[in-house]
Amino acid sequence: MDYFIVVVTTLAGLYFHWWLYVRIRRWMDRDLALSFAGTDEHKKAYMLECLNNARAQKIKRSELAAWLEREAAAFPVD
Template identity: 65%
Template sequence: MDYFIIIVTTAAGLYFHWWIYWRIRRWMDRDLALSLAGDDPQKRIYLLQRLADAKREKVKRRDLPDWLQRAADDYRAA
């Protein structure tokens, strides 16, 4: 019974850490997109859509800031 408790609590702890890690990563990506948008509500919507596109296209995390910056520049040009 002791081993069962140890295994269950360890698994729950590992799952929680995995879950919070991915949650924080999503928050950071969203915060990056919103910071590039500034105070313009339409630009915020546009960049959040572009962030979703980046995830769908599987843009690497290290390339995401440059990718979003280009998207923000494209918005200014449009």
């Protein structure tokens, strides 16, 4: 019974750390995308859409900043 408790607790801890790691990465990516938008609300929405497109296209994290920067530069200025 003691081994069962240790295994369950260890697996729960590992899952929690994985979940936290994924959440922090998402927050960092979101903040990166929003940093290119400045204070413009329309550009913020555009950049979040670009971030979703990057995830759908499976852009590597090492290339994400440059990719988002190119997308931000392509934003139509009114």
